[in-house]
Amino acid sequence: MGPRERRDREREEIRTKILDAARELFASEGVDSVTMRRIADRIEYSPTAIYFHFKDKEALLAELCDSDFRAFAQNFAAAAAIADPMDRLRATGRSYVEFGLTHPSHYRVMFMTPKPAHEDSALSRGNPEEDAYAFLKSILAQAMAEGRLREHLTDLDVVSQVIWAGVHGVVSLEIAKCNDAWVDWKPMADRTNLMIEVLIDGIERKKE
Amino acid sequence: MGPRERRDREREEIRTKILDAARELFASEGVDSVTMRRIADRIEYSPTAIYFHFKDKEALLAELCDSDFRAFAQNFAAAAAIADPMDRLRATGRSYVEFGLTHPSHYRVMFMTPKPAHEDSALSRGNPEEDAYAFLKSILAQAMAEGRLREHLTDLDVVSQVIWAGVHGVVSLEIAKCNDAWVDWKPMADRTNLMIEVLIDGIERKKE
DNA sequence: GAACCTAACTTAACGCTGTTAAGTAACGGA
């Protein structure tokens, strides 16, 4: 079974070569520069060779996205070490915004671009270390278990989705509209801080 | 001075004809279907004729955006009639979300797509009836004047931008990620309600 | 009225895109 394994390995190698080339183009020149022909140029193959390894451009980008999601989730490792759930939530929010501002191109593709379905993913969903949404949910689950959330907040998913939407709103508005002059944009840090503060204040149970 | 005026009028007519065709294509088949060639087909001109009336495709879309922004701002007319600023804020948030869900294509172009500068606009900025951001700001200005906002909230722009980001987050996540199966999406109405409630709770001054 | 000029187009083309069809080598298995 030597040749077969070697062939499989070679196939995997050129696959990752394509992905690496795409990732480099994407990071350095933006999503619009990622064309099949430019990827092919980089790896010194013909453009059509890519279609032997990926169904089409969309499938290629989707697979790029998967690894980006993994990097995104690992971005929260530092925050994960914080014991207090509310403080962990604060740190997670800050990490989230930081990731978006540091990798705006990735953020756009991951969270600001509608994609048709894309169900088949190599990511282990539900695992807080690879699935950022599961990570957020686990924080709120602990907060709820410890009685730190308001009484009427019983649906973990709704709360998670609103928290997510809050920080996502700050990041995505910044990415999409920071050049628009008709808004007197205040410093990003101020917006981030107030958003996190408002969100936490809105879900935290008040002491009497 | 007859002929000259007639010529100017004709020029304006074909201009709006182009815009109307683009708008129709855009609304019915999405932004990707708006191509110079398809617009030209609709109005029975050659594609290049459009370039005599618009610098390029981007300028055409920018002008479409302007009228969309006007429609967007007028969407808040009903909410504007509410006297209490916090209730007006609630109604405005709900109108905002409703607009986004009813016109996802427009919303995407307006608020989810980075555009290079685009400063020249026919919109009267600062006028709450045409500028939705100014409208939001005017609500919060009244709230602040009436002592309804927390003491530490002194910067009207920061508060406005966070409120905006909150509802924008709910809408844009819905538009971009509603097909993603790795999130157990809860009903849009629940997310909207909780977001508005959390935001208002986070900025409203508490009675003692 | 004739010449001229310019505004408003058209046709043809360029260079780019994603993608497919058809052809060609190389190589493992029967």
Added chain:
DNA sequence: TCCGTTACTTAACAGCGTTAAGTTAGGTTC
């Protein structure tokens, strides 16, 4: 040795935004 699969290549198609060059109609000027 033959055969079929695998992994490609070259050529091409249809579409895109955009530009260059040519055409026609209409107002202006002598």
